[in-house]
Amino acid sequence: VSRETKFVDVIVPLAVPNLYTYRVPLELNDAVEVGQRVVVQFGKNKLYTAVVALVHDKAPLQYTAKYLHAVLDEQPIVNNIQISFWQWMADYYCCTIGEVMLAALPAALKLSSETRVLLNPDFTDKSQLSDEEYLIVDALEIQQVLSLQDISDILQKQTVYPHIKSLLQQKAVVLEEELKEKFKPKIKAFVFLNERYKNNTEEAFNLLNRAPKQADILLIFLQMVKDNAHGRVDKLKLQEASNSNASNITALVEKNIFELEEIEVGRFVFDPSKASSSPKLSEEQTRASEEIKQHFIDKQTVLLHGVTGSGKTEIYVHLMAEYIAKGGKCLYLVPEIALTTQLVGRLKSFFGDRVGVYHSKFNDNERVEIWQNTINENRYDVVIGARSALFLPFEKLDLIIVDEEHESSFKQYEPAPRYHARDAALMLAKMHECKVLLGSATPSIESYWNAKENHFGLVELFTRYSGVMLPEIFCADIQEEQKRKKMHSHFSSFLIEHIKQALENKEQIILFQNRRGYAPLWSCEDCGWVPQCHQCDVSLTYHKHSHLLSCHYCGQSEKPPITCKACGSSKLKMVGFGTEKIEEELAIFFPAVKIARMDLDTTRTKHAHANIIEQFENRDIDILVGTQMVTKGLDFDNVGLVGVLNADLMLSFPDFRAFERSYQLMAQVSGRAGRQQKRGKVVIQTYNPNHWVIQKVMYNDYAGLYQQEILERRNFKYPPFYRLISLTFKHKDRSVTDKAAQWFTQQLIEKLGKPRVLGPETPYVSRIRNYYLKTALIKFERNASAKAVKQILNEQTTLLSQHKEFKSVRVVVDVDSI
DNA sequence: AGCACGCCGACT
DNA sequence: GTCGGCGTGCTC
Numbered sequence: 001v002s003r004e005t006k007f008v009d010v011i012v013p014l015a016v017p018n019l020y021t022y023r024v025p026l027e028l029n030d031a032v033e034v035g036q037r038v039v040v041q042f043g044k045n046k047l048y049t050a051v052v053a054l055v056h057d058k059a060p061l062q063y064t065a066k067y068l069h070a071v072l073d074e075q076p077i078v079n080n081i082q083i084s085f086w087q088w089m090a091d092y093y094c095c096t097i098g099e100v101m102l103a104a105l106p107a108a109l110k111l112s113s114e115t116r117v118l119l120n121p122d123f124t125d126k127s128q129l130s131d132e133e134y135l136i137v138d139a140l141e142i143q144q145v146l147s148l149q150d151i152s153d154i155l156q157k158q159t160v161y162p163h164i165k166s167l168l169q170q171k172a173v174v175l176e177e178e179l180k181e182k183f184k185p186k187i188k189a190f191v192f193l194n195e196r197y198k199n200n201t202e203e204a205f206n207l208l209n210r211a212p213k214q215a216d217i218l219l220i221f222l223q224m225v226k227d228n229a230h231g232r233v234d235k236l237k238l239q240e241a242s243n244s245n246a247s248n249i250t251a252l253v254e255k256n257i258f259e260l261e262e263i264e265v266g267r268f269v270f271d272p273s274k275a276s277s278s279p280k281l282s283e284e285q286t287r288a289s290e291e292i293k294q295h296f297i298d299k300q301t302v303l304l305h306g307v308t309g310s311g312k313t314e315i316y317v318h319l320m321a322e323y324i325a326k327g328g329k330c331l332y333l334v335p336e337i338a339l340t341t342q343l344v345g346r347l348k349s350f351f352g353d354r355v356g357v358y359h360s361k362f363n364d365n366e367r368v369e370i371w372q373n374t375i376n377e378n379r380y381d382v383v384i385g386a387r388s389a390l391f392l393p394f395e396k397l398d399l400i401i402v403d404e405e406h407e408s409s410f411k412q413y414e415p416a417p418r419y420h421a422r423d424a425a426l427m428l429a430k431m432h433e434c435k436v437l438l439g440s441a442t443p444s445i446e447s448y449w450n451a452k453e454n455h456f457g458l459v460e461l462f463t464r465y466s467g468v469m470l471p472e473i474f475c476a477d478i479q480e481e482q483k484r485k486k487m488h489s490h491f492s493s494f495l496i497e498h499i500k501q502a503l504e505n506k507e508q509i510i511l512f513q514n515r516r517g518y519a520p521l522w523s524c525e526d527c528g529w530v531p532q533c534h535q536c537d538v539s540l541t542y543h544k545h546s547h548l549l550s551c552h553y554c555g556q557s558e559k560p561p562i563t564c565k566a567c568g569s570s571k572l573k574m575v576g577f578g579t580e581k582i583e584e585e586l587a588i589f590f591p592a593v594k595i596a597r598m599d600l601d602t603t604r605t606k607h608a609h610a611n612i613i614e615q616f617e618n619r620d621i622d623i624l625v626g627t628q629m630v631t632k633g634l635d636f637d638n639v640g641l642v643g644v645l646n647a648d649l650m651l652s653f654p655d656f657r658a659f660e661r662s663y664q665l666m667a668q669v670s671g672r673a674g675r676q677q678k679r680g681k682v683v684i685q686t687y688n689p690n691h692w693v694i695q696k697v698m699y700n701d702y703a704g705l706y707q708q709e710i711l712e713r714r715n716f717k718y719p720p721f722y723r724l725i726s727l728t729f730k731h732k733d734r735s736v737t738d739k740a741a742q743w744f745t746q747q748l749i750e751k752l753g754k755p756r757v758l759g760p761e762t763p764y765v766s767r768i769r770n771y772y773l774k775t776a777l778i779k780f781e782r783n784a785s786a787k788a789v790k791q792i793l794n795e796q797t798t799l800l801s802q803h804k805e806f807k808s809v810r811v812v813v814d815v816d817s818i
Numbered sequence: 819a820g821c822a823c824g825c826c827g828a829c830t
Numbered sequence: 831g832t833c834g835g836c837g838t839g840c841t842c
Contacts, residue, residue: 015819041842044841063842
């Protein structure tokens with residue numbers, strides 16, 4: 001044991017800005033390492049699990065450091081790269097490293113203490129106690145242990161600490177902080193035959209001649225164990241197979257015929273690797289894969305742009321297999337929603353149990369298991385996961401794949417860290433010195449620009465893999481049909497006709513209605529025109545209470561026009577309709593048809609999403625109505641028709657990405673149509689069949705979309721030419737929020753210059769849980785120093801927290817907000 | 819995030 | 831008068 005006094009700087013799991021220094025007790029000197037979890041007392045008496053970020057010998061000068069309570073791990077559970085990655089994320093996304101740690105660690109690794117109140121056994125004289133104190137002591141005599149919440153319930157009061165404090169002084173009670181280890185390894189019970197009866201089963205059966213059920217179980221056991229090298233059988237499976245219960249088996253154990261063994265098993269038991277070789281690539285795919293490798297020679301990142309159905313997944317698998325053959329490790333990131341059993345199954349068929357899967361629908365214990373398996377670096381060759389998989393403790397990564405790179409769900413909004421997984425992956429790759437492959441059928445404008453500017457390598461695939469033709473795309477002109485009175489509520493006769501046809505052909509149908517279309521827009525009933533902001537290139541949003549149209553970005557507002565600026569009609573009104581309504585109406589038009597809906601409401605539970613997909617695959621559903629969910633990662637082989645119910649609603653969403661997103665959604669959902677032998681059809685309902693974005697969709701012209709859109713982005717100062725940081729101000733008093741937001745933006749304008757600051761603006765939802773909201777936006781040139789801007793922003797936030805009128809106003813900072 | 823301290827209204 | 835509510839500041 002070394003004698004010198006050590007100190008550790010730790011990350012506490014709270015939204016506090018700094019690392020905190022603790023003194024290491026001498027006896028733990030050799031036990032403490034960077035990346036381990038330690039127990040520290042932080043504040044009055046709370047214990048927390050902190051992670052060691054630095055071990056050093058410099059005693060703090062300003063204060064006396066507290067001692068560490070304990071070291072939880074023998075080996076680090078977090079490596080140095082992760083700590084740098086956390087720090088980068090905190091700096092870049094303007095949050096605390098504690099918040100990053102909270103997001104990074106699976107909950108079961110973050111134990112925190114609960115204060116427990118116990119009676120002091122030496123305490124007898126209750127005469128001096130107050131009424132409340134008496135109540136507490138009384139309850140403790142019955143229950144022995146109480147939590148602070150229990151006491152609060154008993155007293156029917158919020159404030160309990162003063163009473164506890166008084167009881168402590170009178171030595172009536174003692175406090176205890178209990179830390180609970182939350183991770184429980186999964187235990188499985190196995191049954192095996194007692195040695196004595198191994199070669200003499202007859203004797204065992206003789207013992208059971210008056211217990212037919214048990215004899216039955218033994219018989220089934222013997223059958224099950226036949227092709228089992230270990231001579232053991234899963235207790236639950238035996239129970240199931242013999243249709244018995246736990247006590248039947250216990251009886252056999254008591255008779256010493258069976259023996260029980262409890263074994264810690266992984267939660268993820270795969271079939272043994274099928275060791276299938278990597279997939280056969282088509283000529284096109286081989287070319288793409290070779291190009292990717294060529295680019296990797298001098299580029300860290302490659303963008304793979306391949307139309308839907310071009311077989312990007314096979315290319316990923318092929319590439320990963322090559323890396324793995326050289327001993328490499330891969331991370332495969334997908335949007336949460338695309339992480340379907342279909343995809344995971346495909347990966348497992350190639351890589352067997354060398355695949356780890358990590359996402360938010362796993363429970364804590366499962367996540368800790370993957371975490372620990374990742375530390376044990378040879379366990380997985382590939383980890384497939386949603387954005388949080390970035391935080392796994394990889395020792396060394398060689399390839400990161402970000403599939404559906406354009407997906408906005410890679411960006412986390414709430415809570416902090418508000419990070420974008422694709423962008424964070426690029427940084428993580430830099431730290432691991434590894435390669436990144438971004439893949440999409442409809443790349444984000446930013447990524448495509450990066451590729452065009454030679455920051456990324458670009459590889460494109462224009463043909464579909466299996467020879468399936470790209471679908472035929474039609475427009476249904478809503479305006480035209482309205483004139484001829486042929487619209488049936490939300491359905492054009494054109495679409496209805498195609499639905500009928502598809503049903504007759506026994507083909508399945510997907511109808512797509514964008515939920516984001518719920519943004520309240522003011523729109524012309526005759527031509528679909530939506531008022532636009534003159535300086536921001538976004539649609540104006542209608543605010544009912546003020547009866548004003550206002551811009552989400554610059555905050556300018558105006559009165560709704562009386563007549564349509566496009567066609568002169570006076571039929572202007574608020575619009576928006578959702579999937580539920582569509583499903584309802586559809587059931588009226590097609591009463592005999594099986595219709596299902598897939599959106600956030602119908603997929604809340606763990607397996608709901610998979611169930612709907614399975615039903616659709618089994619053709620138990622004829623028409624699937626859904627939101628964006630239906631556009632993601634699903635491969636069905638019998639979809640004859642895809643309908644987009646209202647393209648205009650997404651085109652006029654008040655967001656500078658409206659066109660990009662509309663194109664992506666329409667292209668992705670169209671990609672669902674088509675069968676092996678037959679070309680699929682897509683019907684897009686719109687007021688503006690000539691809208692340039694719809695035209696690009698119809699001709700599958702991504703390059704055209706990009707060319708047009710990149711001009712708009714430059715003109716209106718949006719990414720990739722400018723970066724955005726959005727600010728949200730919150731306070732309980734409306735006028736305080738307003739004034740603070742005004743003051744803050746004014747200060748920023750002085751420091752950053754007028755054109756770089758927009759707002760403040762009242763967001764559409766202007767009050768949440770009694771907090772009034774205001775928003776503002778910082779826009780700055782791509783080549784300006786983001787660090788400098790963030791520093792100014794941080795200084796300004798500090799000033800706000802010192803301002804006597806505004807100090808209680810919260811500011812939420814969202815960097816690269818979408 | 820807790821928890822303490824300190825300031826203010828509404829009850830014994 | 832005090833109890834208990836809430837705003838503010840600090841935690842190594």
